[in-house]
Amino acid sequence: MTNSPSSGKAAGTRPFDADALSKAIGSEAGKSLPPVHLWTPEYSGEIDIRIARDGTWFHEGGEIRREALVRLFSSILKLEDGKYFLVTPVEKWGITVEDAPFVATDMTVTGEGRDQRLTFTTHVGDGVTAGPDHPLRLGCTFETPCPYVEVRAGLEALIDRKTFYRLIEQGVAEDHDGASWFGVWSDGQFFPLIPTDELR
Structure with missing residues (x-):
């Protein structure tokens, strides 16, 4: 946009x-x-x-x-x-x-499993924990991903490549809407990224 x-x-x-x-x-x-x-x-x-x-x-x-x-x-x-x-x-x-107004350049992980919290830091110093009020989404394709986290009021941060790789390391397979999805947990919410049968 x-x-x-x-x-x-x-x-x-x-x-x-x-x-x-x-x-x-x-x-x-x-x-x-x-x-x-x-x-x-x-x-x-x-x-x-x-x-x-x-x-x-x-x-x-x-x-x-x-x-x-x-x-x-x-x-x-x-x-x-x-x-x-x-x-x-x-x-x-x-x-x-050009894309999103912010870029997430780092991520910290606290907790484990469904109690996990993923907190992102943007290039301008904002800190935001992915969850119900700050959703994660994956645009483009999994091969050429455009991952985003909402910072505030619809304003998103593009998650940079190195941080996205770390995000993927936290991924698990879960049932979502009647299908198996690969995604991540944060602040009590599961964020589906890609159907598990599409993983290579």
């Missing part, structure tokens, strides 16, 4: 200013995430910000190298009707996301 940015300024709006946006949300973004779900500003336009499949952020073709700015922007991401936006209490800017 992607947006397709046009210009950095919509009719009747002021130009996008990254520093001004950073200051506007600075007071809201403390140790906890900003209350993005409560912010419903008018649409401000499209801006040339792109999140690449590997999680790298670009603005007008150049990589955003300020880690603090990337983390701040990632905290005000919002997904609406399949499109991604950066939002503040007064602005709503459409951006492009």
Whole structure:
């Protein structure tokens, strides 16, 4: 799912200013995430910000190298009707996301069997335990997998290859919807990944 940015300024709006946006949300973004779900500003336009499949952020073709700015922007991401936006209490800017807005780069395992918990860390420092509120899913194919875990409010993290291999090591076969599936347990929920008869 992607947006397709046009210009950095919509009719009747002021130009996008990254520093001004950073200051506007600075007071809201403390140790906890900003209350993005409560912010419903008018649409401000499209801006040339792109999140690449590997999680790298670009603005007008150049990589955003300020880690603090990337983390701040990632905290005000919002997904609406399949499109991604950066939002503040007064602005709503459409951006492009090539795949998922986050990348899960590490995983810790606690517990065993059905009591197992799989906790992922994203490239911007989010920590999320797969479970009923943070489902896992496998896109593409098992041969060329695109595994995802939901971070918050529909925003997903693409699980990177090395972490996916570790995830597979935790896999077991279970009955699911009347068939045998290979998948993983986390936080009391079984996540089916592929029918066992399709495993090679």
